[in-house]
Amino acid sequence: MTVSELYGELRPRAFAIAYRMLGSVSEAEDVVQEAFLRTHQTLQRDEQIASPRAYIATLVTRLAIDQLRSARARRERYVGEWLPEPLVTGPTPAEHAETADSLSLAFLVLLENLSPQQRAAFLLREVFDYPYPEVAEIIGTDVDSARHLVARARTHLRDRRPRYHASRRQREELARSFFAAAGQGDLRALEALLAQDVALHGDGGGKVPALGRPVNGRERVARTMVAGMSALARFGVRLQPIEVNGGPGAMAFDAQDRLVGVFGLGIVDGRIQTIHSIVNPDKLRHLGEVSDLGLRARAGMRPGRDA
CATH class of the missing domain: 1.20.140.160 (PhyR, sigma-like (SL) domain)
Known part of the structure; x- marks a missing residue:
């Protein structure tokens, strides 16, 4: 051979x-x-x-x-x-x-x-x-x-390894509802989809605005997601549902169809347990052309404003 x-x-x-x-x-x-x-x-x-x-x-x-x-x-x-x-x-x-x-x-x-x-x-x-x-x-x-x-x-x-038992259709429906509620700013609907101990993680690598540390808890995560989606919408960013690392997620594209970031959702017992937001440009280049939106946003931020 x-x-x-x-x-x-x-x-x-x-x-x-x-x-x-x-x-x-x-x-x-x-x-x-x-x-x-x-x-x-x-x-x-x-x-x-x-x-x-x-x-x-x-x-x-x-x-x-x-x-x-x-x-x-x-x-x-x-x-x-x-x-x-x-x-x-x-x-x-x-x-x-x-x-x-x-x-x-x-x-x-x-x-x-x-x-x-x-x-x-x-x-x-x-x-x-x-x-x-x-x-x-x-x-x-x-x-x-x-x-x-x-x-x-x-x-x-032990006891920390995630196990996902929901069907593909259930995961897709939950993800669709999640992104819709976050985009519409519907806090009540969003919180209903989240596990009580949900965690939101972000990775900007210090190159673009991103969470500096994880956000934990249903209410805090819901508020953070609504604020983040509102900011993306103001810049004309759209979401495209995809499967990320074997689970539901979405790719965010700017007005020129360049990649801004990737969201991945972890679902346990019918609720969203983890949300991962990856916006570090170096971690997105293998997926296509990467937007400069994050770099421009960072350049325009005042010191200390990077979350």
Whole structure:
């Protein structure tokens, strides 16, 4: 099998691992490209690869661990709250529902609490269902250590990992009602859609106006969303419903059809539990042309006004 054929067959799994490891589309793409480049070089040397699937998974995971170690230092200096780069997804077959859950923005944020090796071991075992001997081989440790890494990760994530049971239609209807109520300034209708402990997160990376810290609680989140939607409307911004990281959401476009930001919603027990607003231009470029609206708004703001 040629490298091109291997790429077509194995790239989806390779990207799935890398993206969940890094929370970045651009960094995941770089890791996948490097893994296949190394595979190509190995084959050119006429070296045998017993299992291309295991070989690529090993390269991707180890490269992602190295990348994550350097990225963690950068994220400690990040301005405001760090959120993953959004991934626009499509309808997910039922048999991949568990894997789709692991794409959620809320879940990827939780993974930030794990060490790079814990994150790798947990994802390989709990999301991609690799047996412990393969997990150990991929991350370069023994089986007992791999079990310990997964157990530690489970402890960190216990009772916090989001589980979404609503049907696709229910999620879409709830999202549609949410954005309509926020856009119309209907606080009562909006609050009825939110969980009591709902949390609103924003990521502007210090480059465009965004929340400096999470907003928690039904009333505060509702008021913040109404104010934010009102501001977007004054600038002629429109919303387009999409699926973000396996869940309902929307892309915000300016009058020139350039991307302003992405909203992702997490729904639990028929209520919106989390709202993620990603407006950092660097995290949107993989989705298309990015608006300069946020940059212009920031330039026009007085010191201390950046939320």
